[in-house]
Amino acid sequence: MSRLVSEALLLRAVDFGESDRIVHLLTPETGRLTAIAKGARRSVKRFPGTLDLFNHLRVSVSRRRGGRAMAFLERAVLISPFLELRAVPTRYALASYLLELMDRMAPEGGAGPDTQRLFSFALSSLSALEGMAPDLRIRLLFELRALDALGLRPELRHCVRCGAEPGVRAGFYVADGGVVCSSCTVRLEGVLPVHLGTLRVLQQALDYDVDRLERLVPGAQAVVEARNLLFRFQRFHVGLELRSERFLDESLGEPVA
Amino acid sequence: MHSSPAMERLAASLKRLPGIGEKSAARLAYFLLSAPDSLLTELADAVGRLKSDTVICGRCFNLSDRSPCRVCADPRRDAGLICVVEEPADLAAVEKSGCFRGLYHVLGGTLSPIDGMGPESLRIDELAKRIAAGGVGEVILATNPNAEGDATAHFIADRLAKSGVRLSRIACGMPLGGDLEYADHVTVGRSLENRREIS
Numbered sequence: 001m002s003r004l005v006s007e008a009l010l011l012r013a014v015d016f017g018e019s020d021r022i023v024h025l026l027t028p029e030t031g032r033l034t035a036i037a038k039g040a041r042r043s044v045k046r047f048p049g050t051l052d053l054f055n056h057l058r059v060s061v062s063r064r065r066g067g068r069a070m071a072f073l074e075r076a077v078l079i080s081p082f083l084e085l086r087a088v089p090t091r092y093a094l095a096s097y098l099l100e101l102m103d104r105m106a107p108e109g110g111a112g113p114d115t116q117r118l119f120s121f122a123l124s125s126l127s128a129l130e131g132m133a134p135d136l137r138i139r140l141l142f143e144l145r146a147l148d149a150l151g152l153r154p155e156l157r158h159c160v161r162c163g164a165e166p167g168v169r170a171g172f173y174v175a176d177g178g179v180v181c182s183s184c185t186v187r188l189e190g191v192l193p194v195h196l197g198t199l200r201v202l203q204q205a206l207d208y209d210v211d212r213l214e215r216l217v218p219g220a221q222a223v224v225e226a227r228n229l230l231f232r233f234q235r236f237h238v239g240l241e242l243r244s245e246r247f248l249d250e251s252l253g254e255p256v257a
Numbered sequence: 258m259h260s261s262p263a264m265e266r267l268a269a270s271l272k273r274l275p276g277i278g279e280k281s282a283a284r285l286a287y288f289l290l291s292a293p294d295s296l297l298t299e300l301a302d303a304v305g306r307l308k309s310d311t312v313i314c315g316r317c318f319n320l321s322d323r324s325p326c327r328v329c330a331d332p333r334r335d336a337g338l339i340c341v342v343e344e345p346a347d348l349a350a351v352e353k354s355g356c357f358r359g360l361y362h363v364l365g366g367t368l369s370p371i372d373g374m375g376p377e378s379l380r381i382d383e384l385a386k387r388i389a390a391g392g393v394g395e396v397i398l399a400t401n402p403n404a405e406g407d408a409t410a411h412f413i414a415d416r417l418a419k420s421g422v423r424l425s426r427i428a429c430g431m432p433l434g435g436d437l438e439y440a441d442h443v444t445v446g447r448s449l450e451n452r453r454e455i456s
Contacts, residue, residue, distance in 0.1 A: 002418040012371055016276075017276040018276055045436070045439045048441045048444065049440070049441035049443060049444050050438050050441060052403045052404050053371070053403070053404035053405065054404055055404075076439040078442065078443060081404075082441050083443070084415050085404070085408075086404055086407035086408045086411060087411050087413045088406075088411065089368075089408065089411065089415060092370075092404075092408040092411075092412075093370055096369075096370040097370065097443075098369050099371065100370070100371045103371070104370070156405055164275075192304070243370065243371060243372060243373035244370030244373075246370075246373075246375055247375040248370065248377075250375065250376075
């Protein structure tokens with residue numbers, strides 16, 4: 001039996017049977033981890049107020065060595081519940097969307113600097129969102145950072161085909177995951193038009209600390225281009241519409257995709 | 258399972274119920290085989306009439322045998338007070354407390370974007386219509402005190418903010434018979450915030 005004692009973020013909890021819960025956790029050590037919390041819905045002592053969405057926890061998880069069975073959540077202690085995420089519908093919608101993105105895309109059972117970085121991003125983004133009133137701009141900036149933390153960083157500085165500077169007639173080529181220069185654009189189909197100003201703002205969003213993202217104020221045209229670009233980029237990599245997307249679009253007053 | 262086709266058919270049906278696995282289904286099938294005929298008849302009758310004898314109340318959306326349900330039709334209930342709950346089981350829990358004499362509104366779930374549950378999946382429009390019809394003085398938001406329940410309560414509060422009715426949220430804190438030592442710090446904090454004077 002191996003045991004993991006770690007910090008964790010609760011991505012999702014599903015009732016199972018009469019008294020159990022299956023939890024999807026994000027940990028800095030393992031990435032995404034699925035575990036069963038036996039008797040969680042009955043016990044008031046083992047998991048008091050802990051197995052709730054957005055909760056930052058300290059958990060103890062055990063797993064049979066080499067076994068393929070689900071891990072057991074033995075204990076969970078609440079560190080922070082990020083209560084302010086529940087108080088504003090747009091915050092709740094965006095935080096739910098980011099968690100679902102991580103739940104679907106985070107590596108499972110992987111270890112290393114990438115999982116540490118993803119976990120740090122997840123915590124810092126929930127913490128930052130607690131003090132924000134999200135709009136489309138905030139959504140796009142956080143979505144870009146989430147994709148980056150998941151290892152899906154779009155190349156925005158140099159042409160993904162030839163390495164040249166983008167130039168004024170640059171575009172974004174979703175299939176290659178980045179910007180294409182004026183020369184390469186003409187040889188490709190399905191390139192999304194994008195202005196250099198938009199690329200600059202998105203690059204800044206990748207460089208800023210998460211809690212400073214709110215200070216970035218792209219113009220209306222950049223927001224429209226970034227929306228189109230990120231929508232296609234996300235859909236290309238995730239492969240389907242996330243369940244939380246509709247509520248997020250409605251909350252932000254966006255036309256539902 | 259090495260048994261009769263009838264047993265296998267029953268076990269296969271039972272296995273489709275939530276929380277019932279293959280072993281539990283087989284165990285229940287064996288139990289029913291050895292149970293008295295009267296129990297089987299009673300069970301078959303109850304299952305057979307479940308849908309035809311159950312209606313959803315057109316006012317509060319509780320499960321009942323009539324519409325309006327007994328609570329909505331009771332003239333002794335305070336029609337100016339509406340308690341909003343997630344599911345019929347929550348309504349039953351509040352009724353069991355014996356402390357509430359108003360009417361109810363069953364939402365049919367909570368806002369849970371990750372599960373694809375948005376406001377259109379809940380009976381929030383119907384609640385707004387009941388309030389717009391007049392006569393309601395207070396709405397008690399009694400969704401569960403978890404992330405989804407709290408977010409739903411805030412969403413409804415936003416939606417009804419201009420309605421002019423008093424909006425309240427059920428209290429949150431230590432459970433009766435609870436133990437401070439085992440409670441999480443948020444629950445303890447809320448218990449202190451929501452403390453009451455003792456006389």
